[in-house]
Amino acid sequence: MDAVTSPVRIARHGVVAVVAIDHPPVNALSRAVRQGLLDAMATLEADPAVAAIVLSGGPGRFIAGADIREMALPPSEPILPEVVAAIDSCTKPVVAAIDGAALGGGCEVALACDFRLGGPKALVGLTETRLGIIPGAGGTQRMARLVGVAQAISLVCEGRVVKAQDALALGLLDAVVEGDLLAAAIARAPKEGKRRLSACPVPDGDATAEAAAVTRALKGAKGAPAIASAIRVITGTRNGDFAAGLAAERAAFLVLRESAEANALRHLFFAERKAGKVPGLEGVAARPITxxxxxxxxxxxxxxxxxxxxxxxxxxxxxxxxxxxxxxxxxxxxxxxxxxxxxxxxxxxxxxxxxxxxxxxxxxxxxxxxxxxxxxxxxxxxxxxxxxxxxxxxxxxxxxxxxxxxxxxxxxxxxxxxxxxxxxxxxxxxxxxxxxxxxxxxxxxxxxxxxxxxxxxxxxxxxxxxxxxxxGFIGNRIYAVYRRHAEYLVADGASPLEVDAALQAYGFAMGIFAVSDMSGLDIAYAMRKRRTATRDPRERYVAIADRLVELGRLGRKSSAGWYAYDAAGKAAADPLVEEVIAAARTQKGIRPRAFTAQEIQRRLLAVMANAGAKVLAEGIALRASDIDLAFVNGYGFPRLKGGPMFAAGEMGLPEILKEVEAAHAAGGAGDEPAELLVRLVRSGHTFADWRKA
CATH class of the missing domain: 3.40.50.720 (NAD(P)-binding Rossmann-like Domain)
Structure with a gap:
């Protein structure tokens, strides 16, 4: 360990050694931090003058988690399981002094310690499922031994961040210190013995509570494969074999890390951090608002x-x-x-x-x-x-x-x-x-x-x-295109139920026609009427939704819209809507055809991405990832797909362009392929270039 450049330093306090991590801003577990911790543990284990060890992240900190930037790169030594194993196997008591966030890998480090003291603002949690993965350094195995299987399933699958007093009540912290946390940890460390969670049995649990925890976790999973994996490795702790549990957890972690879902969630993680960086606002102070x-x-x-x-x-x-x-x-x-x-x-x-x-x-x-x-x-x-x-x-x-x-x-x-x-x-x-x-x-x-x-x-x-x-700004401008093409699909042969089912199969909580009924069909109707004078006459116009509004079908608030609703609010297909659709097809001379769920999904994704490319090229959105954040956080686009721009890149820009050209043929003016999309495809660029464009 290079004492000059390492973000991990050792300070002596009599027989107690403090291993201090100083890697701003949040002590992320970068390669340098991992190497520093591993070197420190080796040094202190071999030093007979050291009776106990305290791990500290400094005032207001501990370890906030992995360095997410490294997750898309090949693993670099030392990997976190090696660091955690070194802490676990140390023959001297190790106390974690948690004065801030101990999340993800930081929580795994804390769980490998013998005791955990927290400050009033400590935060503890295994948050990996938020990124489409599970803990990969023993977090599931130690958590189950500390709080029981049912609670571990809840904490891990929800990615829950637990505040200090709640963590104390759960047993995640051994004490909450109101005063000088580091001084308290130094004073306590030499008085403690070893208490390795790896050597503890899994507490007896209530089978009913465990089954309920599994049910809740799967219900909230929304198709995320990480949840099922987490449940499997946590419930597997019942066999009592810690080494086998570690191996199973690590294997699942490595598979999930390479998954499409984890890739999409990492994209959103970075997108959130980029969104706050607005050119021209560097050093600009906000006005006080009280x-x-x-x-x-x-x-x-x-x-x-x-x-x-x-x-x-x-x-x-x-x-x-x-x-x-x-x-x-x-x-x-x-x-x-x-x-x-x-x-x-x-x-x-x-x-x-x-x-x-x-x-x-x-x-x-x-x-x-x-x-x-x-x-x-x-x-x-x-x-x-x-x-x-x-x-x-x-x-x-x-x-x-x-x-x-x-x-x-x-x-x-x-x-x-x-x-x-x-x-x-x-x-x-x-x-x-x-x-x-x-x-x-x-x-x-x-x-x-x-x-x-x-x-x-x-x-x-x-x-x-x-x-x-x-x-319409970013969201409603793109959403209007999405809704218009959903209506084209209905006019051309799909039923509203088929479109909604395809979208739900893709990952949306609700299909677009169900959402329209919930919002009220009169809102979009008023918007369309406002645009009548400026609409390009070459743009295809489907009047089915207008006809529904004119019949008094405003959605859920009138118990009838694209669907009919009973007294309990349950939706069902309505023969009257089918008649309106059939009449509209007859009027336009449309011979209806069948659409597969995949055809519906591809068409609607492509037109969203194409509209997004226009928004991006015009400077309405600063970056493609901002569009993804808007649709994930405001329009129900599934997080596991990363947003429409990311998903389009994953589908392949040439395939998107081909689908957009078909959509243009179906919709007419206003649906031309975006110049940005055409340029990227012709030059052989990839999704990475889409993000930079």
Missing amino acids: SAAVIGAGTMGAGIAVALADAGLRVTLVERDAEAAEAGLGRVRAIYERQVTGGRLTPAEGDARLARVTPTDDWGFIAGVDLVVEAAFEDLAVKTDIFRRLDAIARPGAVLATNTSYLDLDAIAAATNRPHDVVGLHFFAPANVMKLLEVVRAQATAPDVLATALALGRKMGKQPIVAGNCD
């Missing part, structure tokens, strides 16, 4: 108010009259009551958050807030009128945001004398639940306003994605 007003207290406005209150902001909910404002507060209260009933909040937490929201019909209150979010009806005249009023009321420097889904942000900003303060904050329903937040940049949006919106998104626990200004 209070907000939400204009419009309907379902969306109430959800936005909850999201802001959850982030600790004081929120004024503004409506046209006192009765409407109180009704809006009632919607907010109902959200918190459901969270309390469901156990997500304590009654005290629910009351505290509700107390941050104040209803009013007095626009004068807007003058005192740092942020205004307009959540009124999706109509340009309505929104521009609101922004003219805001311009006269809001204090200088306040951020003025609109929740518009489609409308021209520049036109809205132009209604004010301060367009630099205007930004789009496009929430997705339900606003307090959905993770995606499109942060829409108008032509005049100031850099610090954009930085403020991104910081606010992160504070609310959202995944903020910067989008340029166009009709």
Whole structure:
């Protein structure tokens, strides 16, 4: 171990040696850290003056996990199992001093120690399943021996991150230290004996509890192969053979690491980190935001108010009259009551958050807030009128945001004398639940306003994605193409049920027609009517959805849309819809043909990717991975597929282009292959180039 360059150092405190890891920012288990730990354990094992060892990541840290960048590379020595084995086999007590995150491989290191002390902000968890893999250095085997099979299945399969006091209650930590954690660990270490989890039996468990844990894990797996593998190796601990369990775990880990699912999840992991890097915002400070007003207290406005209150902001909910404002507060209260009933909040937490929201019909209150979010009806005249009023009321420097889904942000900003303060904050329903937040940049949006919106998104626990200004921005612009081509498939011979079944088989929780029914068919209907004057007459237009709306079939809210719904809300195919579709085919002279599930999947993926390529080339999205994050977090695209742009690359860009050309033939104007896609295919480029394009 090179004492000068190694991120791992040894400090002596009498008979206790502290092995300190210093590899900013989070002490990831890079090759240098692994080598440093292995060298330190060898040195201290051989030193007769050392009676005990403390592993420390320094103030506020431990080891946050593997270096994800290395996972796509060939394994480099030493591998983590060697490091963990060295800690486990050490003849001297080893105490982990966990003052921050001990996740993934960091948790495996901690489990190899004899004792684990945590600070109040310690976080512990085996989070590998979030990346499509399982622990590969004994984590499943030691966790089962520490907390039992049922609890281990729950912790590993959910990838749960456990806070200090909860970790103490579960037995993951032996103590939580409020004061100087390192001093406490140094004092305790020489008093402890060896307690290797590898030598412990698996605790007797309740067969019913274990079966329930397996059922819950498989239900939440959503097709992820890592979950079934984790269950298999954890339940295998019952045979008591630790070495055999290690071998089984490692073999499963190596297979999963090379899987398509793990590759997709690694892509999303890096995409999330790239999304926050916006050119031009380097060193730009966000404006302080402690209070907000939400204009419009309907379902969306109430959800936005909850999201802001959850982030600790004081929120004024503004409506046209006192009765409407109180009704809006009632919607907010109902959200918190459901969270309390469901156990997500304590009654005290629910009351505290509700107390941050104040209803009013007095626009004068807007003058005192740092942020205004307009959540009124999706109509340009309505929104521009609101922004003219805001311009006269809001204090200088306040951020003025609109929740518009489609409308021209520049036109809205132009209604004010301060367009630099205007930004789009496009929430997705339900606003307090959905993770995606499109942060829409108008032509005049100031850099610090954009930085403020991104910081606010992160504070609310959202995944903020910067989008340029166009009709529908990133998500809805691409989604409109996706929906249009789903309707083409129906017009050409597929049934709504067949399309939805194909999408669910691909990994979507719901098919597009079921989603349309849930959202309300009148929303897309209004959007189509708004575009009538500007629609290219050469674009194919399928009027089936229009006809359904005109028949009063608005979706679930009217108990009839693409499907019929019974009193319990169960969907079923409806003969009336089949008649409407058949009539539309007859009118257009269409001879229906059959489509396989794979044909449906390929067509819809291709048109999404093609629309994404246009969005990318126009600069509406900063990078292809931002489009993937938008669809995974806002539109139900399966995480295990990595998003439409990633999935298109995996399918092969030449195959995508071929499918897009067929879609163009089916759809006409507006569906031409994207120049970017054509250029990449002609030049023989791969998905890696797609990501950089």
